[in-house]
Amino acid sequence: MTKHFEKVETLVSNIPDSSKIALAPDYSGCPMEAIRKLIKRGVTSLHIIGVPSVGFQGDMLIGAGCVKTIETAAVTIGEHGLAPRFTSAIKNGTINIIDGTCPAIHAGLQAAQKGIPFMPVRGIIGSDLSKHRLDWIEASNPFSESEEPLILVKAITPDITLIHVPLADSNGNVWVGVRREMMVMAHASKKTLVTYEKLFDGNLLSEESMAPGTIPSLYIDGLALAENGAWPVGLFGNYPPDENHLEIYMDMAKTDEGFKEYINEYVFEPKAAE
Amino acid sequence: MSEVIKHEEMLISVISEMLNGMSHVAVGASSPIPGSAALLARANSLTDLRVSMLGSEEHNIFTNGGTELFDCAAQGRIDAFFLGGGQIDGGANINLVGIGDYPDTKVRFPGSFGSAYLYYLVPRVILFREEHTPRVLVPKVDFISAPGSSPENVNRPGGPYALVTERCVFKFDKKKARFRLESIHPGHSLEEIVEMTGFDFDKPSTISETKPPSSDTLKLIRGKIADEISETYPAFSSKLFGA
Numbered sequence: 001m002t003k004h005f006e007k008v009e010t011l012v013s014n015i016p017d018s019s020k021i022a023l024a025p026d027y028s029g030c031p032m033e034a035i036r037k038l039i040k041r042g043v044t045s046l047h048i049i050g051v052p053s054v055g056f057q058g059d060m061l062i063g064a065g066c067v068k069t070i071e072t073a074a075v076t077i078g079e080h081g082l083a084p085r086f087t088s089a090i091k092n093g094t095i096n097i098i099d100g101t102c103p104a105i106h107a108g109l110q111a112a113q114k115g116i117p118f119m120p121v122r123g124i125i126g127s128d129l130s131k132h133r134l135d136w137i138e139a140s141n142p143f144s145e146s147e148e149p150l151i152l153v154k155a156i157t158p159d160i161t162l163i164h165v166p167l168a169d170s171n172g173n174v175w176v177g178v179r180r181e182m183m184v185m186a187h188a189s190k191k192t193l194v195t196y197e198k199l200f201d202g203n204l205l206s207e208e209s210m211a212p213g214t215i216p217s218l219y220i221d222g223l224a225l226a227e228n229g230a231w232p233v234g235l236f237g238n239y240p241p242d243e244n245h246l247e248i249y250m251d252m253a254k255t256d257e258g259f260k261e262y263i264n265e266y267v268f269e270p271k272a273a274e
Numbered sequence: 275m276s277e278v279i280k281h282e283e284m285l286i287s288v289i290s291e292m293l294n295g296m297s298h299v300a301v302g303a304s305s306p307i308p309g310s311a312a313l314l315a316r317a318n319s320l321t322d323l324r325v326s327m328l329g330s331e332e333h334n335i336f337t338n339g340g341t342e343l344f345d346c347a348a349q350g351r352i353d354a355f356f357l358g359g360g361q362i363d364g365g366a367n368i369n370l371v372g373i374g375d376y377p378d379t380k381v382r383f384p385g386s387f388g389s390a391y392l393y394y395l396v397p398r399v400i401l402f403r404e405e406h407t408p409r410v411l412v413p414k415v416d417f418i419s420a421p422g423s424s425p426e427n428v429n430r431p432g433g434p435y436a437l438v439t440e441r442c443v444f445k446f447d448k449k450k451a452r453f454r455l456e457s458i459h460p461g462h463s464l465e466e467i468v469e470m471t472g473f474d475f476d477k478p479s480t481i482s483e484t485k486p487p488s489s490d491t492l493k494l495i496r497g498k499i500a501d502e503i504s505e506t507y508p509a510f511s512s513k514l515f516g517a
Contacts, residue, residue: 027329028340052340053303053387074370074385076303078329079509082384090372090382097377101419102388103344110341122348123391125428126421128376147427180339236331243508 002172002217004224011193011224012037015160018068020047022109022158022185026055026078026233026241029182031164031195033229036267039064047071049158051109051185052102056233056249059083062095063259064267071098071156073105080246084253099129104136106181108156112188117155124151161189164229166238168196172217173204179236186219195226197238279486281440282307282514283495284459285404287487289356289438290314292400293323296353300343300396301327303387306510308356308402310495310503317494326352330506344388347395350431355396357389358403361415364473365451366401366422366434368393369415376417386419393420396432406439408472423451442467443484444475452476457484 005011012034015021024030035057043066048058050072058075061067063085075086089095107119120139130136135154140147163182167175174194176182186192192215204214230238232245252258289311293299299312309327316323326343327333336342346352359368360383370386372379393399403410424430434446437453441462444453454476458467460483487495496515504511 025340053385072385074303074387076384076387078304079306079507082382087382090377090379093378099371099377099385101386101390102340103348103391106341106344121391122429123394123420126418126424127386127390128371128418129386129390132377148429149427150429178337178339180337181341182339184339184341240508 002220003222004170004172005222006224008033008037008195008224008226008229009041011195011222012041014191014193014222015043015162017043018045018047019159020049022049022051022161022189023054023057024051024163024179024182024185025053025076027236028179029163029165029176029235030055030057030230030233031162031226032057032231032233033226034162034164034193034195035060036270039066039263039267044068049105049156050075051181052100052105055083056246059085059253060263062086062089063253064263067095069096069098071100071105073100073102077246077250080250084250085259088256099132101127101129104151104153105156106184107153109184109188111153111155112157113184118152119155120150121153122150125149156188158185158189159191161185161192163192164195164197164226164235166197166235167200167204168194168223169200169202169204171203171205172220172223173214174220174223175200175204175210175214177213177237180213183215186215191221192219193222194220195224195229197227197229197235199225277489277492279492280514281459283492284484284486285402285438285440286310286314286495286499287491288443288484289400289402290318292398292436293354295321296323296398297321298324298326298352299354300347300352301325301356302392303328304384305356305358305402306503306507307404308400309506310499313499313502314491314495317498327506332505333502344391347392352396354398354400355392356400356402357393357420358401359410359415359419361410361412362401362403362437363412363415364453364475366437366446366453367415367418368401368420368422369417370419371417373416389420392432393434394424394428394430394432398435399432400435401437403437404440406441406467406470408470411439411470412472422446423448441470447476450476454478455481457482459484460486
C-alpha cells in the first residue's frame with residue numbers, strides 16, 4: 001500500500017543509511033526538499049545512482065558527507081560550471097566513483113524493470129570505461145554470422161528511487177508526463193518515494209490525457225506534498241531554476257567551510273524560498 | 275546593429291553550415307554554441323530539420339524520457355550530434371573524465387555522459403571545444419571516454435566528422451584516423467595553430483580562411499536564435515546577446 005506522509009521528514013525516514021538510491025538529473029524531477037531533509041537527518045554511506053547523471057542534489061549530498069559511492073554518467077550543474085563538492089571529493093579521494101555512460105545506466109535499469117539479469121548495449125567497446133567495470137562483460141552477438149562484440153550490462157536494481165513530480169492523486173498515483181525515465185526508475189527499484197508539487201483533484205488513471213504519463217500507485221511506496229519541492233532546481237512545466245540562488249550555492253560551495261555555511265543556512269535553519 | 279562579429283557568433287555559423295541537409299540534429303548537455311548552431315540550421319533549413327535539445331522543453335521532441343535519444347541514435351534516426359572533451363587527441367579520442375591516473379584523477383571533469391555510445395552510432399559527430407591549447411589538444415588522452423575509431427568488427431556506423439575550436443576547423447580523415455586542417459578562422463595563423471596543438475595533423479598545401487557569417491545570418495543569430503537558446507542557456511544568451 002502507498003503511504004501518504006504529512007511531512008517530508010517522515011517520508012525520508014524510510015531511507016536507511018547505505019541505501020542504493022536512484023536520482024534524476026536537474027532537468028527531470030529533483031526532490032530538493034527531500035534531499036535537504038535527508039542531509040538534516042545525517043544519512044550516511046549512500047550509494048547514489050545518477051539516471052543517467054546528477055546535478056545539484058548529488059553535489060549537496062556529497063558535500064554533506066552522505067555519500068560513499070556514486071555511480072553515474074556525469075555530475076553536472078550545467079552552465080554554472082564544475083560541480084564543486086563532487087570535484088573536491090574526487091580530488092581528496094573521499095568517495096568512490098563508478099563511471100558509466102548514459103545508455104548503459106538506462107539499460108541496466110531496463111533489465112531490472114524486465115526482471116532479466118542483463119541487457120546488451122551498443123558502443124562502449126574500446127572505451128576505458130569498460131576496463132573499470134566488472135559488472136560489464138564483453139560478449140559476442142549470438143545472432144550474428146560474423147564475430148561481433150557487444151557489451152552486456154548487469155541489471156541495476158536500486159533500493160530506492162527518490163523523485164519529485166508535478167502531480168499526485170489521493171490514490172497514490174503520480175504524474176511524470178514525458179519525463180518517463182522516472183517511470184523506468186520506479187519500475188526497476190525495490191521502493192519508490194515521491195514528493196509532489198500539487199494534489200491532483202481526481203484519479204490520474206481515469207483521465208485519458210493524464211494516464212499515459214502516470215506511474216500507478218503499485219510502484220509507489222510513499223508520498224509527501226512538497227510545494228516548490230524542486231527549488232532551487234526547476235521543475236519541468238512548473239518553474240525554472242532559481243539562477244540567483246544557484247549562483248549563491250556555487251559561490252559558497254567553492255570551499256568546504258563555505259559549503260558548511262550554506263547547509264547551516266539553507267538546510268539546518270532553512271530560510272523560506274523566495 | 276554592430277557588425278563586429280563575436281567569436282561565438284562565428285562558431286555558431288561555422289557549425290551550423292555543417293548541419294545543412296540534416297533532418298534530425300540532437301544536442302547534449304552543456305552545449306550552448308552547438309545548440310545555437312542547430313537552431314540556426316533549423317531556421318535556415320528548407321526542409322523540416324528537427325532539433326532535440328537536452329534540457330529544453332520547447333526544443334525537444336522526445337516523449338519517452340531519457341532513453342529515447344539513445345534508442346533513436348541506435349536506430350539511425352539522428353544525423354548529427356556534438357561532443358567535447360577536457361582532452362582530445364589526434365586520433366579523435368575524447369576524455370570527459372579527468373586528468374591523471376584514473377580513478378585517482380588530479381583534475382576531474384563531469385563524466386562521459388552518452389559519449390561512449392553516441393560517438394559510435396551518430397553518423398556525423400562534430401567535436402567542439404572552444405579552448406585550443408596544448409593542454410586540451412593533446413598527443414594522447416589520459417582516459418578514453420570514447421575512441422575516435424574502432425576495429426572493423428565493432429558495429430560503428432558513426433564517428434567524428436570535424437573538430438571546431440576557437441582558432442580553426444579540422445576535418446577527420448576516417449581512413450587515416452587523423453585530423454586534417456580544413457580552415458583557419460580570421461585573425462589566426464597556421465604557425466599559431468601548429469604551436470597551440472599538442473597533436474600532429476595533416477596540412478593541405480592551401481588552407482582557406484573560415485567564412486564569417488553573412489549579415490543576414492548575424493541578424494538571425496542575434497534575434498531569433500538568441501531568443502530560442504535563452505530558454506535552455508539563459509546565462510549564455512544574456513552574456514553574449516544581452517537578451
